[in-house]
Each structure stands twice: as C-alpha cells, then as structure tokens.
Amino acid sequence: QAHLRIMETTDLHVHVWPYDYYADEATDTLGVARTAALIEAVRAEAGNSILLDNGDFIQGNPMGDYIAYERGMAEGQAHPIVTAMNQIGVEAGTLGNHEFNYGLDFLKNSLAGAGFPLVCANIAVTEGASPAEDETLLPPYIVLDRELVDGAGETHPIRLGIIGFVPPQVMQWDRKHLEGNVSARDIVVAANAWVPKLRDEGVDLVIALCHSGIGAATHSEGMENAAIPLAAVEGIDVILPGHAHLVFPGPDFDGVEGVDNQVGTISGKPAVMAGFWGSHMGLIDLLLERQGDGWTIVSHQ
Numbered sequence: 001q002a003h004l005r006i007m008e009t010t011d012l013h014v015h016v017w018p019y020d021y022y023a024d025e026a027t028d029t030l031g032v033a034r035t036a037a038l039i040e041a042v043r044a045e046a047g048n049s050i051l052l053d054n055g056d057f058i059q060g061n062p063m064g065d066y067i068a069y070e071r072g073m074a075e076g077q078a079h080p081i082v083t084a085m086n087q088i089g090v091e092a093g094t095l096g097n098h099e100f101n102y103g104l105d106f107l108k109n110s111l112a113g114a115g116f117p118l119v120c121a122n123i124a125v126t127e128g129a130s131p132a133e134d135e136t137l138l139p140p141y142i143v144l145d146r147e148l149v150d151g152a153g154e155t156h157p158i159r160l161g162i163i164g165f166v167p168p169q170v171m172q173w174d175r176k177h178l179e180g181n182v183s184a185r186d187i188v189v190a191a192n193a194w195v196p197k198l199r200d201e202g203v204d205l206v207i208a209l210c211h212s213g214i215g216a217a218t219h220s221e222g223m224e225n226a227a228i229p230l231a232a233v234e235g236i237d238v239i240l241p242g243h244a245h246l247v248f249p250g251p252d253f254d255g256v257e258g259v260d261n262q263v264g265t266i267s268g269k270p271a272v273m274a275g276f277w278g279s280h281m282g283l284i285d286l287l288l289e290r291q292g293d294g295w296t297i298v299s300h301q
C-alpha cells in the first residue's frame with residue numbers, strides 16, 4: 001500500500017501576491033504566494049504528492065489586463081502567473097474559459113513559459129468524424145510516469161493519466177477570438193471519447209481536471225457545469241472541479257444530488273474544489289494498493 005497526495009489550485013486569475021489590485025491594498029485571503037506556503041508544508045508531510053492546476057490563471061485582475069494590453073506577451077516573455085505556477089511546482093494543468101479572453105496568440109505565448117504540461121480534451125483546431133479523431137488545440141491528456149514509495153519504503157512505478165475539460169461556452173464568451181479558429185465539444189462527449197484511449201495507455205489512475213462546476217446531476221448537451229456527469233464517466237477515478245469559485249466539500253453543496261458532501265465524492269469519485277484566487281488549496285489523500293502490476297484506490301480523504 002502507498003499514499004498519494006493530490007493537491008489542487010484553481011481559478012488563480014493572476015493573483016500572484018496577496019494584494020487586492022482593485023482596492024489597491026494588501027489582503028491576506030488570496031494570492032498564490034500565500035497558497036505556496038500551504039502547499040510547501042502539505043507537500044513536505046507526504047511521501048508521494050502531485051500538484052495540479054485547474055485553469056483560469058492568465059486573466060482576472062488588473063495585472064492580467066496590464067500584461068495583455070500594455071506590456072504585451074511577445075514570444076519568449078514570461079507571464080507572471082505562469083512563473084508563479086512554475087515556482088510552486090505545478091506538475092500539470094488545464095485551460096479555463098478565461099485563458100481565451102486575450103486571444104490564441106496571447107495564450108500560446110503565455111503557455112510557452114509553463115514548466116509543466118497542459119491538457120484540454122474538448123477544444124479542437126479541426127474536428128474529426130468523432131471526438132477522438134479531433135486535432136485538439138492542446139494534447140487532450142498526458143500520462144505521467146511516477147514512482148510511489150510504499151509503506152515499507154520501497155518504490156514502485158505508477159502511471160497517472162491527466163485529462164482536462166473547459167466549458168464549451170467559450171465559443172460564445174470569446175467568439176471574436178475563437179470563431180473560425182477552434183471549436184468546442186461537450187465535456188462528457190469528449191470524455192467518453194478520450195478516456196478509453198487514455199486507459200489504453202495502461203494508466204493506473206485517471207485524474208480529470210474539470211474546469212467546470214458542480215451543476216445538474218444529469219447530462220445535457222453543452223452543459224457548462226458538468227462535474228457530476230463527468231465524474232460518472234467510466235475510467236475517471238478522481239475529479240478536480242473548478243470554475244464556480246466555490247469550495248467542495250463545503251456548505252454550498254449540502255443536499256446536492258449526485259454528490260456526497262460528507263465524504264467528498266462526486267458521482268462516487270473522490271473530488272475537491274479549491275475556491276478561487278488562491279483562497280484555498282484542494283487536497284485529496286488516496287490510499288492505494290498494488291494489485292498485480294497496477295494500483296487501485298482503497299480509501300480516500
């Protein structure tokens with residue numbers, strides 16, 4: 001048996017420092033610089049950990065607009081929030097809807113400085129006959145080969161599959177940047193197409209980076225907040241929702257159909273949503289058991 005600690009940041013929205021640029025004053029409730037201290041401590045407690053980001057990072061405060069509209073984001077320049085994410089050791093990420101606010105060239109130049117892979121399964125440059133045949137803007141998923149240290153101090157390989165999704169509404173919200181350049185697939189439709197391919201890569205666990213909130217329990221085509229039906233997709237083991245700027249588990253989700261707000265599951269899968277602007281760090285601790293040459297989840301917190 002071995003533990004794997006999954007840490008999540010989401011909806012950072014360019015909040016590098018604990019500073020409210022609108023009010024022009026310091027504040028101690030936001031900023032990835034503060035989250036960083038938490039991450040460092042929580043990471044140090046764990047033998048095995050991974051830090052993932054869930055999108056909406058390059059837009060959302062005056063510094064983001066300054067970089068986009070005044071300083072610019074030429075090829076080879078660093079985006080401050082991406083630099084911060086590199087600094088805290090983000091290991092994989094996905095796109096939020098706000099990544100498209102300044103256009104695709106700005107996005108491309110911003111992501112070029114990321115020291116971690118980014119994935120998104122439901123934005124296509126060219127749609128294929130079926131979603132799994134799309135030429136996607138970013139890789140739909142990535143496989144991370146890691147080693148886990150077990151309770152006896154021995155190391156074993158683990159293959160982690162990381163897949164990402166963004167609300168298809170980006171096509172309306174950022175039509176002027178996206179129309180004619182990319183198209184969006186429904187989140188669950190894209191998941192049903194790509195998750196089996198990811199499982200075919202021989203991964204032990206699939207973690208869904210879901211830049212989408214916890215909405216209706218049943219799927220409807222094009223839904224914005226698709227975390228519950230996405231979590232129900234066979235082959236997804238862990239889901240990290242975002243986008244809604246809420247905390248799950250938490251008081252906003254008492255009595256919501258399709259989630260267990262006590263044990264922290266969505267459609268029965270371990271899940272966490274980590275607020276916004278660095279207000280929280282999401283944490284899921286998995287206890288895994290090696291069976292044959294793979295791992296299964298024994299319990300989670």
Ligand code: MN
Pocket residue numbers: 011013056096098243244245276
């Ligand atoms: Mn957001």
Ligand code: MG
Pocket residue numbers: 056096097098211243244
């Ligand atoms: Mg969002």
